Amino acid sequence: MRIGIIGLPQSGKTTIFNALTESQAKTGDYSGVKDPNRAVVKVPDQRLDVLAEMFNPERLIPAEVEYIDVAGLTRGASDDEKSEAAYIAAIRQVDELLQVVRSFESETVFHPEGSVDPKRDIQTVNTELILADLVLADKSAGKLEHQVKVAKTDETVRHFEILKKCKEALEEETFIADLEFSEEELKFLAGFGLLTQKPMLYLLNMGEEEIKKPKYEKEDFAGFLKPSRSCLVPICGELEMEISQLEEADRPLFMEDYGLERSATEEVIQESYSLLGLISFFTYAGPEVRAWTVKEGTSAVKAAGQIHSDMERGFIKAEVIPFETLKELGSIQKAKEKGALELHGKDYVIKDGDVVMFRFNV
Numbered sequence: 001m002r003i004g005i006i007g008l009p010q011s012g013k014t015t016i017f018n019a020l021t022e023s024q025a026k027t028g029d030y031s032g033v034k035d036p037n038r039a040v041v042k043v044p045d046q047r048l049d050v051l052a053e054m055f056n057p058e059r060l061i062p063a064e065v066e067y068i069d070v071a072g073l074t075r076g077a078s079d080d081e082k083s084e085a086a087y088i089a090a091i092r093q094v095d096e097l098l099q100v101v102r103s104f105e106s107e108t109v110f111h112p113e114g115s116v117d118p119k120r121d122i123q124t125v126n127t128e129l130i131l132a133d134l135v136l137a138d139k140s141a142g143k144l145e146h147q148v149k150v151a152k153t154d155e156t157v158r159h160f161e162i163l164k165k166c167k168e169a170l171e172e173e174t175f176i177a178d179l180e181f182s183e184e185e186l187k188f189l190a191g192f193g194l195l196t197q198k199p200m201l202y203l204l205n206m207g208e209e210e211i212k213k214p215k216y217e218k219e220d221f222a223g224f225l226k227p228s229r230s231c232l233v234p235i236c237g238e239l240e241m242e243i244s245q246l247e248e249a250d251r252p253l254f255m256e257d258y259g260l261e262r263s264a265t266e267e268v269i270q271e272s273y274s275l276l277g278l279i280s281f282f283t284y285a286g287p288e289v290r291a292w293t294v295k296e297g298t299s300a301v302k303a304a305g306q307i308h309s310d311m312e313r314g315f316i317k318a319e320v321i322p323f324e325t326l327k328e329l330g331s332i333q334k335a336k337e338k339g340a341l342e343l344h345g346k347d348y349v350i351k352d353g354d355v356v357m358f359r360f361n362v
Contacts, residue, residue, distance in 0.1 A: 001063075001064075001065045001066070001095050001096070001272065001276065001278065001293060002065075002066045002067075002068065002093070002094040002095050002096075003065060003066070003067050003068070003094055003095065003096050003097070003098050003201075003272060004068045004070065004090070004091030004094035004096070004097050004098065005017055005067060005068065005069040005070065005098045005100060006070060006073060006091065006097055006098070006099050006100070006125065006129075007072060007073065007099055007100035007101065007102075007121075007125060008072050008073060008074070008102065008111075008112055008113070008121050008124065008125060009071075009072030009073075009074060009112050010072070010102070010109050010110060010111060010112060011072065011100045011101065011102040011121070011205060012027075012100055012102060012104070012205040012237040012238070013069055013072065013100045014026070014027045014037060014069055015027050015205075015237040015238055015241050016098075016100055016203060016205065016235065016237040016240070016241075016264070017037055017039070017067055017069035018241045018244065019237055019240035019241040019243070019244045019264050019265075020039075020041060020067055020240075020244075020264060020265050020268060021039035021040075021041050021067055021244075022041075022244045022245070023037065023039050024245075025037040025069065036068050036069055036070045036071075036087065036090045037067075037068070037069040038066065038067070038068050038069075039066070039067055040064050040065070040066045040067075041064065041065045041066075041067065041265065041269075042062040042063075042064055043062050043063040043064065043065055043269055043280075043291065043293075044062070044263075044265060044266050044269070045062060045063070045280060045291055047280075047282070047323050047327075047353060048060065048062055048282065048289070048291050050323075050327055051282055051284070051289050051323075051326075051355070052289060054326070054330070054331060054332075055284050055289050055332075057284070057287055057288055057289040058287035058288070059287055059288045059289070059290075060288075060289050060290075061288060061289070061290040061291065062291050063280060063291040063292065063293045065269060065272070067098075068090055068091060068094060070087035070088075070090050070091055071087045072112075073087075073124075073125055073128045074112065074128075075112075075113075075124055075128070088132050088195070091195065092192075092193030092195070093193050094198065095198070095199075095276060096198055096199045096200070096201060096272055096275060096276055097129075097195065097198050097199070097200050097201070098200075098201045098202075098203060098268070098272075099122070099125055099200055099201070099202050099203070100203050100205050100237070101118045101121055101122055101125075101202055101203065101204050101205060102116055102118065102121060102205050103116065103118050103204050103205055103206045103207070103210060103215060103216060103234075104116070104205060104206055104207035104210070104236075104238075105207060106207075118204060118216065118221070119220075119221065119224050122202070122221070122224050122225070123224065126175075126226055127173075129195040129196050130170050130173055130175070130196055132195055133166070133170055133176065133194045133195055133196050133197075134167065134170040134171065136192060136194070137163050137166045137167040137170060137192075137194070138167055140163050140192065141160060141163035141164055141166075141167055144156055144159055144160040144163060145160055147160075148160055159188055162181070162185050162188055162189065165179065166179070166189070166194070170196065175196040175197070175226045175227035176189070176194050176196045176197040176227075177196060177197050177198065177199065177227035177228070177229055178226070178227045178228050196226075196227065199227070199229040199230060199275040199276055200225070200226065200227060200229070200230040200275075201230065201231060201233065201268065201271055201272055201275055202221070202225055202230060202231070202232040202233070203232075203233055203234075203235050203237075203268070204216065204232055204233070204234045204235065205235060205236070205237045206234055206235065206236045207236065207238075208236055208238065208239055208258075210234075210236070211236055211239070211258055211259065211260075212259065214234060216234075218232050218234075229275055230275070231271055231274075231275065233267060233268065233271055235264050235267075235268075236258075239258060239260075240263070240264040242254075243255060243260075243263060243264075244263075244265075251263070273293075276295075277295055277296045277297075278293050278294065278295060278296070279293070279294060279295075279296050279298075279350070279351070279352035279353075280292065280293055280352060280353065281294065281303065281350050281351075281352070281353070281354040281355070281356055282323065282353075282354070282355045282356065283307065283355075283356055283357065283358070284332070284355065284357065285357070292306055292307065294306055294350060296352075297349060298349070298350050299346060299347055299348065299349060299350070300315070300318040300320075300344055300345070300346055300347070300348040300349075300350060300356075300358075301315045301346035301347075303318075303350045303356070303358075304318070304358045304360065307358070310360065310362045311358050311360045313360075313362055314360040314361045314362035315346050315358065315359075315360050316359040316360055316361055317343045317344065317345065317358075317359045318343070318344045318345075318348055318356050318357070318358055318359070319341050319342070319343055319356065319357040319358075319359065320341070320342050320343075320344055320348070320354050320355070320356050321335050321340055321341050321342070321354075321355050322351070322353055322354060322355070323353035323354070323355055324353065325340055326340075326355050
């Protein structure tokens with residue numbers, strides 16, 4: 001899973017990037033030509049820790065998330081195609097966008113618009129996303145329209161109509177994610193990396209004084225969050241970055257002082273999984289216990305293919321036990337004795353927390 005971090009300059013994007021990834025990237029660099037900050041984070045999952053105690057593997061491999069922090073978007077930046085390419089291209093192929101919205105006040109950190117107004121900032125950033133996609137859709141539709149005129153085929157006509165539909169929606173300030181497409185149409189659009197087609201997780205970046213007395217409620221942003229597959233999470237980026245730089249043993253007490261029940265990393269990843277419709281399943285094989293991420297509704301044979309194409313090609317059965325059942329029984333051996341392991345065919349739908357052993361032959 002790849003998540004692109006976007007927002008206006010001085011919104012605290014890189015501070016939150018540091019908090020989520022335990023990095024120390026330079027903050028305050030809002031130049032549109034800076035290289036993106038990138039980091040890979042292991043997905044925290046207590047179930048994996050339980051499995052590690054049970055199997056005592058040589059290797060414990062969590063799922064991973066990559067965060068890409070690009071330069072701040074600025075009003076009107078989409079009019080300049082050269083500057084757009086410097087950071088838009090970096091997030092075209094991410095799975096989700098994380099938009100940092102500034103709520104904190106500061107006398108030393110200026111706001112590019114002159115004042116703090118989260119609703120206005122959301123509209124500004126979303127407009128830039130729409131314009132960036134509109135430029136791409138317009139160019140691509142123009143090329144296809146030319147092909148339709150000189151060498152018309154059923155495919156070029158279909159593709160032109162899809163892009164025309166996108167272009168018309170963007171001109172009405174509608175996010176592509178809120179349109180309906182067939183599976184075939186979605187496959188065609190996937191290659192464009194349309195920004196307005198991605199789920200959006202909004203992080204309202206608060207000051208420390210707002211933690212116990214927030215200035216805004218989630219309901220205040222109803223109607224501002226686009227697309228429909230989006231949600232908003234309040235966060236204090238500065239505080240979360242401080243927490244990420246502490247030793248692991250010192251974090252719980254520090255968080256307790258501020259009334260924080262869990263770290264930003266856990267909450268952001270959980271919300272990201274939910275927005276993307278993702279679940280986790282686990283495998284145990286020889287010296288390795290590993291977490292895997294798949295879409296809800298993924299069949300056993302396709303889940304096997306996530307691990308290796310040979311496993312999908314030679315799939316025989318999936319031996320499955322829910323995590324909670326395995327945890328209660330205490331071991332795979334006891335699960336076998338109790339008959340708790342179930343054999344499923346290729347059409348079985350993987351569920352969150354399934355512990356799976358795939359049987360295959362090639």
